[in-house]
Amino acid sequence: MRREPHLKLADLLTELDMSRAAFYRMRARGKGPRSIKLPNGQLRFRRSDFEKWLNDHEEVPAC
DSSP states (O other), rough: OOOOEEEEEHHHHHHOOHHHHHHHHHHTTSSSOOEEEESSSSSEEEEHHHHHHHHHHHOOOOO
């Protein structure tokens, strides 16, 4: 069984085209994707959690 890949914070920021400061502000407001905090303090993100978070924030066009 293969484990799901985890994204590093730098990878996530690249995909979002977002600065680290903006990400931490969003995270402080409780608006960021689910994360895993490692014992050394680094963050990791499950690809599936990130994709779900993106889908949950997709705008629906107004008709």
